[in-house]
Amino acid sequence: MRRIFIAALVLGLLCIGAPAMAQTEDDPFATDLVAGQHTDAGDVLVWNDDDYLYVKFLAKDGWCLAETHLAVADALAAIPQTGNGKPEAKNGKSPAVNGNPIPGQFEYGECYDPCVGSDTFMIPLDDVGRGTLYVAAHAVVQKPGGLDGLEGMLPxxxxxxxxxxxxxxxxxxxxxxxxxxxxxxxxxxxxxxxxxxxxxxxxxxxxxxxxxxxxxxxxxxxxxxxxxxxxxxxxxxxxxxxxxxxxxxxxxxxxxxxxxxxxxxxxxxxxxxxxxxxxxxxxxxxxxxxxxxxxxxxxxxxxxxxxxxxxxxxxxxVPCGEGEETAWGFGPRFVEKGNWGTYFTYTVE
Incomplete structure (x- = not known):
């Protein structure tokens, strides 16, 4: 199912960029897993307990996960990007700016063949910290056609x-x-x-x-x-x-x-x-x-x-299939132009 994010994009940028309160598995924080910039291919769900942060990629509407890449950090600059932490070329005095995200360097990730319907990561809070966390959730999603594709995604x-x-x-x-x-x-x-x-x-x-x-x-x-x-x-x-x-x-x-x-x-x-x-x-x-x-x-x-x-x-x-797309957990973009990779924040209290 395709959704064109117009008014929703503006509202989402206003809302999703704000820290989320701590959530549980039964009531997680959720943001869309957006494929090809405009297609709702699933959700990214986040919750925590006293010791761990949980991030779940969940595909839907016939999509499935061929790859997942996840970065979680207590500062946006700590997520792997081109030119991490470097100031703009203005006499070297401008504040550090974001670069294009590099999913291949994200700390957590998996590859699947055949693709799967969900993927969950359990991350020790001692490794990523508490308070406001920056989350970059990237996936390669597929919409395989035919009965084999459907059966491969059945829970x-x-x-x-x-x-x-x-x-x-x-x-x-x-x-x-x-x-x-x-x-x-x-x-x-x-x-x-x-x-x-x-x-x-x-x-x-x-x-x-x-x-x-x-x-x-x-x-x-x-x-x-x-x-x-x-x-x-x-x-x-x-x-x-x-x-x-x-x-x-x-x-x-x-x-x-x-x-x-x-x-x-x-x-x-x-x-x-x-x-x-x-x-x-x-x-x-x-x-x-x-x-x-x-x-x-x-x-x-x-x-x-x-x-x-x-x-x-x-x-x-039985799905007809729609090839392969790159997808990101919906939120603000790392850069205004170029790579459309996005991130969101989550707060551990």
Whole structure:
């Protein structure tokens, strides 16, 4: 998702340059991770305890981290820059000025292949000091396309909350809210997988995350071999389309999914479906969906296995990919012209 920082840039420079109060992991200081000067590719989160400063790079919206570079110091001049601490060439009497930042000389950093969704650094406060700290957070971000790119960014676990379907709605679970500070955070349409376990609305569940095109834990789904047919179905957008026996409903689609993946698809007492329309969906899936693998721009089912709740799938777009960009934690620029590298401040009390 691209955002052009115009008014936000002015406001951000006024606000982000000011020191932040000490934060916790549950309530961190946050600034955008800006790629290519104009694209919000994630966040940089900062918090501390009595002994350590924590800096977390968190990618989002399909972006991931190929490299991270981090410098933290008690003075801006202590961050590696061209001409560090040298005065302007005006008889050698002007105050020291900033130069272009040099991420390759930053003290902390990692490289990843394949790229990852997040990276966290734990820095002893005895090494960087307390009070106002200057933070330069640089990354090389990628937006890999295709299923491999998406699967490489999936977190191991998330927190989920579901809403229940309503007449004329888009899905059996019209909104599955995914949180937890991961690359999967968002709101997605969802479908139930197994009928023998309930899931409650407006309740948080911790859930493990799996790609429907990858390995699924034994016992989570009765017939994972049919997930290719499920992926084909969710890419046809049946809900609301006219079939031979009227418009397809989310109940028709849900019943078809149960028939494909669950050993007891009739256990569910839900009646919001038409058997003839369910048969049409299944016949089309068997005729066209064998071996279907979602590609860039398609939809893919991501399997969520909650603790104490029903296994569900959420429908997630497969990214198309946008190459590679350099990114910085948003704040004032080191120099007015040239390199657009930025820094921000954080206060440890």
């Amino acid at each position: 191991d676990g998330v927190t989920i909350q579901v809403t229940f379907g309503y007449e004329g709605g888009p899905a059996y679970l019209p909104e599955v809210t995914v949180t937890g500070g991961t690359t999967l955070d968002g709101i997605y349409p969802g479908w139930c997988v197994n009928t023998g376990i309930n899931i409650e609305k407006c309740r948080d569940y911790l859930a493990a995350v799996y790609s429907s095109c990858g390995d699924i834990p034994s016992g989570a789904i009765d017939h994972p071999e049919n997930l290719d047919l499920v992926n084909w179905i969710i890419n046809q957008n049946f809900v609301g389309q006219q079939g031979s026996n009227g418009a397809y409903t989310y109940g028709d689609v849900q019943r078809a999914i149960w028939r494909l993946v669950d050993d007891d698809p009739e256990h569910e007492t839900y009646t919001g479906y038409d058997e003839s329309r369910v048969g049409e969906i299944l016949a089309a899936a068997y005729a066209n969906g064998e071996g279907f693998v979602p590609g860039p721009g398609d939809l893919v089912a991501i399997v969520l296995v909650p603790e104490g709740g029903q296994v569900i799938i959420v429908v997630v777009p």
